[in-house]
Amino acid sequence: MEHPENDTQYKGLQVNSGVSSQPVTNPYRRAAKRRQLTANDYVEGILKGDVSILGRAVTLVESTVEAHQQIAQEVIEKCLPYSGNSRRIGITGVPGAGKSTSIDVFGLHVLREGHKLAVLAIDPSSERTHGSILGDKTRMEKLSQQRDAFIRPSPSAGSLGGVARKTRETIVLCEAAGYDRIFVETVGVGQSETAVHSMVDFFLLIQLAGTGDELQGIKRGIMEMADGIAINKCDGDNVERAKLAAAQFRNALTLFPPTPSKWRPEVVTYSGYFELDVDKVWDMIDRYFAYVDKTGYFERKRNEQARYWMMETIDELLRSSFYNTPVVAALLEQ
Secondary structure (H helix, E strand, C coil), X not given: CCCHHHCCCCCCCCCCCCCCCCCCCCCCCCCCCXXXXXXXXXXXXXXXXXXXXXXXXHHHHHCCXXXXXXXXXXXXXXXXXXXXXXXXXXXXXXCCCCHHHHHHHHHHHHHHCCCCEEEXXXXXXXXXXXXXXXXXXXXXXXXXXXXXXXXXXXXXXXXXXXXXXCHHHHHHHHXXXXXXXEEEECCCCCCCCXXXXXXXXXXXXXXXXXXXXXXXXXXXXXXXXXXXXXXXCCCHXXXXXXXXXXXXXXXXXXXXXXXXXXXXXXXXXXXXXXXXXXXXXXXXXXXXXXXXXXXXXXXXXXXXXXXXXXXXXXXHHHHHHHHHCHHHHHHHHC
């Protein structure tokens, strides 16, 4: 007997056989078809600050489908007059330096000051499968719950410099949607960060103490591009080591020639995990912006960046049109 409880000796007890397992989804419900948006629909939604339409627009910009690219270019063109009114901050550092944790607390600090924040986190793509985990939101627990924060992970898709190819266009869309603070978090690839440096106003390098990296301080590459260095994990037993590392980095910076802005990069210590001295990092960033506004370097740098990205766009379009020509595609196979 399948259910012994149904035996006659157990009066008042009865166990039904139950129903056979049903499909998890409703077989009679048709999946709702998403309405195709026009370029004007996208622009209207972005200017209203509609996060879902902004997300769809970013997906459109990142798409390699030619039809999508045509709409995306139209959307970007119409959003351009509403862009350029934010502070763009690039954040880089070696893997494990605590970039995502730091962005979580930096972002809350920015929101408390009454700003709207967009975080563009670049995730490394696999060379073999071309896939990305895109899990940065899980490491930005507090920030991802805030209404005025927009977090968008994007795959690097083989781009050098630890930044996605379409990040600059995404910045334009986010600014048009009213985000006046933009964080661009890179993969943390070390010494090939020129791409992200050419699209941000302030470049923050996050370092760790006691990793043997202090000697790297006198090397060129990424140190030359940093407008500020922040030593993370300055807490508990690590405080003295962090302060020593800060002193070593300050000494290393004196060996470098003056930066184009004539700003002398500063070095501060903080703890992202315990949220200690986060305001020190932001005081440094505020001092930098006050300085470049006064000297006129801010406008000059933005113009140089626009010129650089115009040349990059021309280069990319030429390459794309060359490889998409049917004659070339056929010859390549041969």
